[in-house]
Amino acid sequence: GEVMGMTCEDVDFDNKTLTIHQQLQRIIGNGGKWYLCSVKTDSSNRTITIGENLIAFLIKWKTQQVANEMKYGSFYFLNYAINDVDTNGREIKAIVEQAKGTQTSPGVVAHFVCTQENGKNVKQTSFAYVNSVIRNELGIKNFNFHTLRHTNATTLIENGAPLKDVTSRLGHSSIEITMDTYTHNTSKMKNESATILDRITKIN
Numbered sequence: 001g002e003v004m005g006m007t008c009e010d011v012d013f014d015n016k017t018l019t020i021h022q023q024l025q026r027i028i029g030n031g032g033k034w035y036l037c038s039v040k041t042d043s044s045n046r047t048i049t050i051g052e053n054l055i056a057f058l059i060k061w062k063t064q065q066v067a068n069e070m071k072y073g074s075f076y077f078l079n080y081a082i083n084d085v086d087t088n089g090r091e092i093k094a095i096v097e098q099a100k101g102t103q104t105s106p107g108v109v110a111h112f113v114c115t116q117e118n119g120k121n122v123k124q125t126s127f128a129y130v131n132s133v134i135r136n137e138l139g140i141k142n143f144n145f146h147t148l149r150h151t152n153a154t155t156l157i158e159n160g161a162p163l164k165d166v167t168s169r170l171g172h173s174s175i176e177i178t179m180d181t182y183t184h185n186t187s188k189m190k191n192e193s194a195t196i197l198d199r200i201t202k203i204n
Contacts, residue, residue: 001025002044002171003145004122005036008062008111016055019047020171024095024123027086034123036081036093036110044171058113068117074101077119082107095121153178158188 001023010019022036039045069076078100081093096107097120114122127145134143149170156166167178 001124002039004112004114004124006113008113011058011113013055013059016050016052017047018050021045024121026123026125027092034095034121035084035086036095037086037090039171041171041173043173046168046171048169061113065115065119068115069100069119072118074099075118076100078103079110079112079115079119079121080107081110097121158192 002020004024005022006018006020010021011017012019021039023039024034025037026034027037076099077097080096080098082096084092084094086092093107093110095110098104110121112121116122116126124145131144134140140147153166153170156169157163163175163178167175170178172178172181
């Protein structure tokens with residue numbers, strides 16, 4: 001939801017940061033429509049530093065989005081965010097997709113980072129097929145998009161990223177949640193621990 005809810009305005013290309021403050025969700029009680037709503041917790045609101053590779057990719061993709069809009073012309077879809085409330089009275093924004101040639105929506109255009117070629121925003125359901133391909137063809141059981149979050153956290157820690165920073169990037173309220181939920185005692189971690197102990201206790 002956080003990934004699909006990102007807009008171009010959330011990316012600071014100069015300072016190389018990404019701000020996460022909203023998520024794209026389908027709310028069952030509102031007719032199954034898609035909405036932009038707040039993230040789950042206060043700690044989920046965060047600004048993280050991103051690397052040169054991701055910045056370069058995002059710049060390239062932003063250029064491609066402009067090219068796609070020119071290619072499709074009046075048939076290119078814009079995503080309008082319209083003020084609404086959910087069944088609990090929480091303020092949200094309904095997302096309405098409309099082709100440029102049929103603009104009638106009073107909302108503000110949401111410039112999503114994750115869009116299809118024709119401009120429609122990418123939703124979580126779009127990955128259902130991708131997930132099944134990965135599970136079946138690569139033999140990775142129980143794989144889903146969220147699995148990449150586990151892999152990201154574990155890989156960062158394996159390669160020496162500060163645990164406090166990893167916790168902040170994931171939007172967790174405590175280091176304990178990160179350790180208990182998203183990291184695993186991998187073979188690499190075990191070997192590195194053994195190597196460190198050997199170095200500390202080395203007898204000349």
